[in-house]
Amino acid sequence: MVQFEVTVNVEGGLHARPAALLVNCSSQSQSKITLSKGTKHADGKSILGIMTLGVSQGDTLTVQIDGADEQNVATAIQQLLEQSS
Amino acid sequence: MLKGIPVSAGISIAPVLRLTHETAITQAESTTSVDTTQELGLLSKSVEQAREQLEKLKEQTEEQLGSEKAAILSAHIAFLDDPAFVGEMSALIENQQLAASAAVSQVADQFIALFESMDDAYMKERADDIRDVSRRLIRNISGGDTVISYPEEPFILVAWDVTPSETLQLPLQHVRGIVTAKGGATSHAAILARSLGIPAVMGAGDTLMEKVDSGSLLIIDGTTGQLIVSPDADTLATYQEKAAQEEKERQLYEAIKELPAETTDGHRVHLMANMAVPEESDALIASGVEGIGLFRSEFLFMDRSTLPDENEQFAAYKHVAAAFGDKPVIIRTLDVGGDKHLPALALPQEENPFLGFRAMRISLARPELFLVQLRALLRASAFGRLLIMFPMISHLEQLREAKRLLEQAKAELRAEGIAFDEKIAVGMMMEIPGACLQADAFAKEVDFFSIGTNDLVQYTLAVDRMNANIAELYSYYHPAVLRLISQVIEASHRAGIWTGLCGEMAGDPLATKLLLGLGLDEFSGAASVMPKVKERIRSTSVEEAKQLAKHVLTLSTVDEVVQYLKDKAL
Secondary structure: OEEEEEEOOOOOOOOHHHHHHHHHHHHOOOOEEEEEEOOEEEEOOOHHHHHHOOOOOOOEEEEEEEOOOHHHHHHHHHHHHHOOO | OEEOEEEEOOEEEEEEEEEOOOOOOOOOOOOEOOOHHHHHHHHHHHHHHHHHHHHHHHHHHHHHHOHHHHHHHHHHHHHHOOOOOHHHHHHHHHHHOEOHHHHHHHHHHHHHHHHHOOOOHHHHHHHHHHHHHHHHHHHHHOOOOOOOOOOOOOEEEEEOOOOHHHHHHOOOOOEEEEEEOOOOOOOHHHHHHHHHOOOEEEOOOOOHHHHOOOOOEEEEEOOOOEEEEOOOHHHHHHHHHHHHHHHHHHHHHHHOOOOOEEOOOOOEEEEEEEEOOHHHHHHHHHOOOOOEEEEEHHHHOOOOOOOOOHHHHHHHHHHHHHHHOOOEEEEEOOOOEOOEOOHHHOOOOOOOHHHOOOOHHHHHHOHHHHHHHHHHHHHHHHHOEEEEEEOOOOOHHHHHHHHHHHHHHHHHHHHHOOOOOOOOEEEEEEOOHHHHHOHHHHHOOOOEEEEEHHHHHHHHHOOOOOOHHHHHHOOOOOHHHHHHHHHHHHHHHHOOOEEEEEOHHHHOHHHHHHHHHHOOOEEEEOHHHHHHHHHHHHOOOHHHHHHHHHHHOOOOOHHHHHHHHHHHHO
8 A cells, every 4th residue: 555645736726627637547456546635535526526635735645545556556646636727 | 676697698589489488307206106117218229319419500600600519518428428327317216216307307307406516616607518418308208399489580588597408499590688596607508609609697586578569669788788668769769879880880890801901092901810720620710710819738737647649630731721721820839838848748847937947948849749740730731721830939040040950850751751831831930029129030940930929018017817816017008018019020020021910919909900000911810809999900901001110109108199099089
């Protein structure tokens, strides 16, 4: 299992469009992906779950990835969340 | 009198059609069921039905209203695929023996509550999408009617809220307005109403439904948000007058839609539109624009961690080129840096980003990336009428280097036997004062100029356009900006090339006559404002415009210019 913290830099936070990008990325993976903000958790493959975390730009997320391709997925997700636009 | 949030301009007067369907989804009669298998079957059947309905509606919407609006329905379909949505419903049925409709309603209510509790207005509006999809699922489960029957005569829809898919199913020939108790300016219904030109007032409050009955006459003013139920004779007459005036304008714009942008004495200019994403193509073509004056290629590069390769770029440019056929599409090469960051390029943080490493400066520093874009553009040019435009050029050497790389890309394609438009036109943005002052030299080496007023004002007046403290200094009516524009146009005409203008100024009707008088050949702005610009052009003579421009160039302050233009507009 991989776990890391990331500061979300996406402009305007995780709205529908960036959330959809994230889901696209997670859904291609066999791993189980969980995003946590404080005490709230969301399935990385659920667009609604991610949107309802209410992630704003500058928020810190904890990402947990468990599965065969966890290392690759971790890199991709980290990049996605750290990019600024 | 009732008042709401004005979300789509215009006045409407018509009888009310009141829809009283539920606001909450909680309408499941029996909450538990003994037959879990049956309920799971009902749910999955309903989801499949919903998917088919949405796919069909999406197809219709795409045909009638363009792919941008159809994207709303894609989002709804995505919810059906979301494990936290349908998956959660199935789990409730299995674990708590809930009836299918009760499970839908429970999950939907959770998400609605979550979205509505969020601070962000945009996220609050997403509750609408959940409501929409959930209602559809419940109607499918109960075998209810998914189609509302509308009257065959004009009406104003009054409802608690209107879901996006309901908006898309409204009979456009009869609906004259939309009023809702809930919702706001960023809801899908509001966006749709605006793009369809239907006056709308939203968020009028919970008392709306009590105060308005089906059949009563209603006046809505989508510009002020005012609602007048059963108006007296005087009020009615006033608003009828206003509505008639609006209708006259609208008809005028519609009547000149197919006519050229030509002055009363036969001088012809071209009205184009700016475009951000290829999905806008259909709507823009339907609106009657002559072509695209500015297509920003940045959209392909944003929101991603890797750069688009040649084939991906080619596909996007080709789509637009083919959609517009023989209408020109001016594609601007990558214009990032400044306020637009690009993760994949890992640009350094800068003290003065707008004076720094951006646009053409990046393309020339990274020719291997620039060549990919040029090759993609050239390949796409075989499928329509593309023009290439270079941004942020200040030095002649930059233009020459960019053109050299273009020639290199052409030579590569020739060697590979790949088709492209050998005569593809090449232009440059005029947005740096230094380049404007040297326009005569540049004019000898390009096919056209396009003045970018947003940056030109910023650089000419040394005013950061994002800084609210100095916003009042920012104006394209500043005499210095006008002189530069005038010089650029004159230099282009002396060299036998044409000049366009893309930027807010092109869509400002107050500036139309002035720009025409300065000799501008092409105007490119938001498609929604161009009918007004066309009307201005068609109602003046080029002689009159030239006199006006000549006088404006003698004025010394922004206020004097604006006042003079306002006086002359009357």
